[in-house]
Amino acid sequence: MKRHKSDVTGVQRRLFITFEGLDGAGKSTQIERLLHKFQAQGLRVVMTREPGGTEIGNALREILLDPKHTALSPRTEALLYAASRAQLLHQVIRPALERGDVVLCDRYVDASLAYQGAGLGLGSEEVARLNRFATEDLKPNLTFLFDLPVQESQSRVLHARSGSAPDRIERRDAEYFQRVRQEFLRIAAAEPERVVVLDATASPERLEQEIWNIVANRYVDLE
Numbered sequence: 001m002k003r004h005k006s007d008v009t010g011v012q013r014r015l016f017i018t019f020e021g022l023d024g025a026g027k028s029t030q031i032e033r034l035l036h037k038f039q040a041q042g043l044r045v046v047m048t049r050e051p052g053g054t055e056i057g058n059a060l061r062e063i064l065l066d067p068k069h070t071a072l073s074p075r076t077e078a079l080l081y082a083a084s085r086a087q088l089l090h091q092v093i094r095p096a097l098e099r100g101d102v103v104l105c106d107r108y109v110d111a112s113l114a115y116q117g118a119g120l121g122l123g124s125e126e127v128a129r130l131n132r133f134a135t136e137d138l139k140p141n142l143t144f145l146f147d148l149p150v151q152e153s154q155s156r157v158l159h160a161r162s163g164s165a166p167d168r169i170e171r172r173d174a175e176y177f178q179r180v181r182q183e184f185l186r187i188a189a190a191e192p193e194r195v196v197v198l199d200a201t202a203s204p205e206r207l208e209q210e211i212w213n214i215v216a217n218r219y220v221d222l223e
């Protein structure tokens, strides 16, 4: 079995990659493709998502996305996302990293900084503090930010939904998603070592190649 380039000891052993961006940016497609590439190299991979990924997380996801919960306060919303994350970390992510598996996660703390911190105006420092508690400050080694104009995201979501009702978050207005997008870009600019910005309007093939080049170069002893 192949080993990570950084497979030395302890914390350095882990390969934890997250994927962020507005809905419709093509994250799921690329996560699947990366999963298969890692597997083809003989690495064990755990693929998961937020909110959800555990039974408790899925129950929280239902509450968070159900449009009938109009009374949910911004702070409650941030806490529920953080709760789902804490459970996922406890039950799935940490055990997988300890086994030496690669972990691919569709959204993580940056999503809360963007959607709750900036989008809802809770402030990114407050939301970061809450998430340091939820995650015991476990950070990904690498994050791909799929950057997409808000209008493009909304038209892709509308198209993909084909008639079904928008969820509680999707109902928010374009200004909300502008704040979300800008916060993602701010995080990327502040942490260029961790966050790689991808142009999500590029073709799936091009994105796949770009992602693989970065992963193979940075972290893994692969060809």
Ligand code: TMP
Binding pocket: 023, 049, 050, 051, 081, 107, 108, 109, 111, 112, 113, 115, 116, 169, 170
């Ligand atoms: P998704 O599975 O389509 O990505 O749905 C999750 C929704 O929840 C999406 O609209 C983004 C939103 N979200 C937050 O608002 N905060 C978070 O911390 C996370 C993980 C997701």
